[in-house]
Amino acid sequence: MQIMINGNRMEAKEGQTVLQAALANGVYIPHLCYHEKVGAAGKCRACVVEIDGMRGLQTSCSVLAKEGMVVNTQTETALQAQRLVIDLMLSTGKHDCLACEQNGHCELQDAAYFLGIERPSILYADIDREIDTTSEFVHVDRNKCISCGRCVAACNGTVVNQVIDFGMRGHSTEIVFNTNKKMADSTCVQCGECSQICPVGALIDKNSIGKGRIWELDKVSSVCPYCGVGCKLELYVDRKTNKIVKVEGAEDGPTNDGMLCIKGRYGYDFVGHPDRLKTPLIKENGQFREATWDEAIDLVVSKFSAIKEKYGPDSIMALSSAKVTNEENYTFQKLVRTGFQTNNVDHCARL
Amino acid sequence: MTNDIPGIKKSDVAIIIGSDTSEGHPVIAARIKQAVMEGTLKLIVIDPKEIKMADFAEIYAQHRPGTDVAVLNGIMHLIIKNGWEDKEFINERVEPESYEALKAEVANYTSDYVEKISGVPAAKLEAIAELFGKAKVGALYYTMGITQHTTGVDNVKSTANLQMLCGNMGVPGGGVNPLRGQSNVQGACDMGALPVCYTAYQPVATEAVQQKMEAFWGVKLSNKPGCTMTVAFDKAYEGEMKAFYIMGENPLISDPDLHHIEHAIDNLEFLVVQDIFLTETAQKADVVLPATTYAEKDGTFSNTERRVQRLSKAVNAPGQAKHDWEIHQLVANKLGLNWNYGCAEDIFKEITQCTPSYAGMSFERLGRKGLHWPCPTADHPGTPVLHIGKFSKGLGTMFAIPFKAPAEVPDGEYPIYLTTGRILQQFHTGTMSRKTPGFNRLAGPHVMMSVEDAEALGVGNGEDVKVSTRRGSIVTKAFITKRMPKGTAFVPFHFAEAPANILTNNALDPIAKIPEYKVCACKLEKA
Numbered sequence A: 001m002q003i004m005i006n007g008n009r010m011e012a013k014e015g016q017t018v019l020q021a022a023l024a025n026g027v028y029i030p031h032l033c034y035h036e037k038v039g040a041a042g043k044c045r046a047c048v049v050e051i052d053g054m055r056g057l058q059t060s061c062s063v064l065a066k067e068g069m070v071v072n073t074q075t076e077t078a079l080q081a082q083r084l085v086i087d088l089m090l091s092t093g094k095h096d097c098l099a100c101e102q103n104g105h106c107e108l109q110d111a112a113y114f115l116g117i118e119r120p121s122i123l124y125a126d127i128d129r130e131i132d133t134t135s136e137f138v139h140v141d142r143n144k145c146i147s148c149g150r151c152v153a154a155c156n157g158t159v160v161n162q163v164i165d166f167g168m169r170g171h172s173t174e175i176v177f178n179t180n181k182k183m184a185d186s187t188c189v190q191c192g193e194c195s196q197i198c199p200v201g202a203l204i205d206k207n208s209i210g211k212g213r214i215w216e217l218d219k220v221s222s223v224c225p226y227c228g229v230g231c232k233l234e235l236y237v238d239r240k241t242n243k244i245v246k247v248e249g250a251e252d253g254p255t256n257d258g259m260l261c262i263k264g265r266y267g268y269d270f271v272g273h274p275d276r277l278k279t280p281l282i283k284e285n286g287q288f289r290e291a292t293w294d295e296a297i298d299l300v301v302s303k304f305s306a307i308k309e310k311y312g313p314d315s316i317m318a319l320s321s322a323k324v325t326n327e328e329n330y331t332f333q334k335l336v337r338t339g340f341q342t343n344n345v346d347h348c349a350r351l
Numbered sequence B: 001m002t003n004d005i006p007g008i009k010k011s012d013v014a015i016i017i018g019s020d021t022s023e024g025h026p027v028i029a030a031r032i033k034q035a036v037m038e039g040t041l042k043l044i045v046i047d048p049k050e051i052k053m054a055d056f057a058e059i060y061a062q063h064r065p066g067t068d069v070a071v072l073n074g075i076m077h078l079i080i081k082n083g084w085e086d087k088e089f090i091n092e093r094v095e096p097e098s099y100e101a102l103k104a105e106v107a108n109y110t111s112d113y114v115e116k117i118s119g120v121p122a123a124k125l126e127a128i129a130e131l132f133g134k135a136k137v138g139a140l141y142y143t144m145g146i147t148q149h150t151t152g153v154d155n156v157k158s159t160a161n162l163q164m165l166c167g168n169m170g171v172p173g174g175g176v177n178p179l180r181g182q183s184n185v186q187g188a189c190d191m192g193a194l195p196v197c198y199t200a201y202q203p204v205a206t207e208a209v210q211q212k213m214e215a216f217w218g219v220k221l222s223n224k225p226g227c228t229m230t231v232a233f234d235k236a237y238e239g240e241m242k243a244f245y246i247m248g249e250n251p252l253i254s255d256p257d258l259h260h261i262e263h264a265i266d267n268l269e270f271l272v273v274q275d276i277f278l279t280e281t282a283q284k285a286d287v288v289l290p291a292t293t294y295a296e297k298d299g300t301f302s303n304t305e306r307r308v309q310r311l312s313k314a315v316n317a318p319g320q321a322k323h324d325w326e327i328h329q330l331v332a333n334k335l336g337l338n339w340n341y342g343c344a345e346d347i348f349k350e351i352t353q354c355t356p357s358y359a360g361m362s363f364e365r366l367g368r369k370g371l372h373w374p375c376p377t378a379d380h381p382g383t384p385v386l387h388i389g390k391f392s393k394g395l396g397t398m399f400a401i402p403f404k405a406p407a408e409v410p411d412g413e414y415p416i417y418l419t420t421g422r423i424l425q426q427f428h429t430g431t432m433s434r435k436t437p438g439f440n441r442l443a444g445p446h447v448m449m450s451v452e453d454a455e456a457l458g459v460g461n462g463e464d465v466k467v468s469t470r471r472g473s474i475v476t477k478a479f480i481t482k483r484m485p486k487g488t489a490f491v492p493f494h495f496a497e498a499p500a501n502i503l504t505n506n507a508l509d510p511i512a513k514i515p516e517y518k519v520c521a522c523k524l525e526k527a
């Protein structure tokens, strides 16, 4: 179907909301509670637009696109209302962007930038909520929370861990873990879904803090090295230090839709660990010494050849790995079969 | 898995048996929980431990460890008795004699008999049979809780029996779905890292296959099936196996009856270990070769739903570490084999030429979404659901499987069932996961036990307990939980300082050679 957005004819799909159609066509409308995965909440009212034939402002995340609909996202009335919402969010939180980990990755910043808000019109001085640093992997700063509800929806509806909810009332409404426990004392399993979906710096991956600005990092797509689900990952890499500093679930990952578990999201320390093996080692008199590749390969080949000669090829066993790639499993069994002439190759699928 | 992960949305009922899904496969668990919350799926959980998934279940049945066949036979008995089986599917797609044999066998498994063996109340078994038997599309998920038994193959066959009986094979949202425990177990099997077959399960003993591979590789090949790992360790123990080349595995933590394994390894004349850390096993090696991690390389993994996905190099490898395939190439060329791969993609191209199920794939086609094998041609869309319309072998075979008790069951001296497995925050032998300090703070070694057993012992949470079996003993911390039934204890196997596999029984399934990690007999003492 076709709809008009800001005077341009655009394609929209059956079942798409006005916001989704606009975003799909490259038209930005501020939106802070809506996220593809958790759907529309109609909570933040940042996404208001004018639609011909409908009275007043409409939240574009909750109105379905209809053939011939005429939408204006940038009338003065719409922009004013959007500005008011964003302004209020900035006023009621401690959004000191300079030091915020989310800087450059923050949807509230994006909205403020788009609307040309340099600083909030009022600033409350009394915002001083305790920061919850108890959990191993997620840093919780309620001073930055805009009560969009995404984390609540994601924890309950997406990963279904049922930990986060809104607690308290009125002005002091805030997110709580279980019955208002510290995150570490709650039933949270540290999957990090809430941190990935939080539009601002209220929920942050603790281990990434201070490790580099998002725009300085390369994003590389990979697959989780742990269990067999095969969750798609985005690795954020600091080229200067050659380190992975953050991992996100790929939102278009076919098996995971952006979800990860604690291991896939936070279990990357082993990659850059100081104990990694860096050179071949040869044992002499019960002690390892560093060796060159030439030495090591020479020794491996001469030993295997001698043993094969003396006891026959079936006296050699090769154990392959369920943690290396297909290509490397292939070359290993090919080596064993063509080089050692035995079918003694297995891996630990059984264990 | 015969079916795909997104297909979870299409099931009406699912059975989880022998899988602590939210610990072992958390993202699949999330998808199952989503479907339950959205009301499209009703869940049945069958497990000795009252796992987290049981909280989302319509019916939860707690059976004794190792009694899976009895429970599944009992369910099938009731389904047939009540006429809930899928007659059309059975008529069209199952060998009639095999169905008759199954029917005769399961007829013995009355609810009362099953209750006696498994401890599952008759009424509960009947409720399960009704819910599952009447479902339009039923799925079944399992992991090592089904396979790591001396009756592992029997257990697996029983799950297939049930799914054929209910006509759940070849249906989106149905299927028999083993959840693979490691990122590329599926791929390691597909790539022929198995003693009996080349890639895509082409048997080494079949003459036509041997000739094809000899022509393809240009080398004479042996048609004699090789040794499985478990048998190879026995042979090393006896002095018959002389040398091991181990890549990326740590059998000194992961294998059953560690004392036996250690002996076997000490007996070797030569041991090469290729890995990323100096693991417990690598410390025993004569030569250690430094390899790279997933983040340092290009290539592919095949996940539990047979989806082949790409990984891309993110960081540089440390020091002189090399990719596993580069090391293989060095060895091969020293042996005079003249290999010439320049990158992972070169190897993948070769794989597609000798692997029918991968033949239609290329790095470009895999893109961001991957492809499910079989994908035989360049225009084939891949196969998310296996066995639609027909089994690859023609008619499906059912198997009459009698219940057999585990190799070791509790007795006067060792009165408690011991079962082992994984926990969420750690992985396998810990080589990777234990390098993240936060994981270690969240999850250290422990023995999970019931409130009753803890009271009888007089131990409190976090206090030291000695767990002993006929093979050895460990001392570890008590983790007391309502989720464990009385008389059963659970030890995670990730920890070198309290290795569960000192305790486990190396009795094997006679066909699959899988050790019985999931059941043995132990005693608990205050330490």
Ligand code: SF4
Binding pocket: A138, A154, A155, A159, A161, A162, A163, A164, A187, A188, A189, A190, A191, A192, A193, A194, A195
């Ligand atoms: S980390 Fe996961 S489980 Fe914990 S609160 Fe966030 S979404 Fe919920």
Ligand code: SF4
Binding pocket: A144, A145, A146, A147, A148, A149, A150, A151, A152, A175, A197, A198, A199, A200, A202, A203
């Ligand atoms: S913590 Fe983040 S996601 Fe949750 S309500 Fe606050 S701003 Fe939204």
Ligand code: SF4
Binding pocket: A224, A225, A226, A227, A228, A229, A230, A231, A256, A259, A260, A261, A262, A263, A264, A265, B025, B026, B027, B028
């Ligand atoms: S993120 Fe978790 S569930 Fe996903 S593949 Fe990794 S270990 Fe498995």
Ligand code: FES
Binding pocket: A030, A031, A032, A033, A034, A040, A041, A042, A043, A044, A045, A046, A047, A059, A060, A061, A062
């Ligand atoms: S995005 Fe529409 S109300 Fe929040």
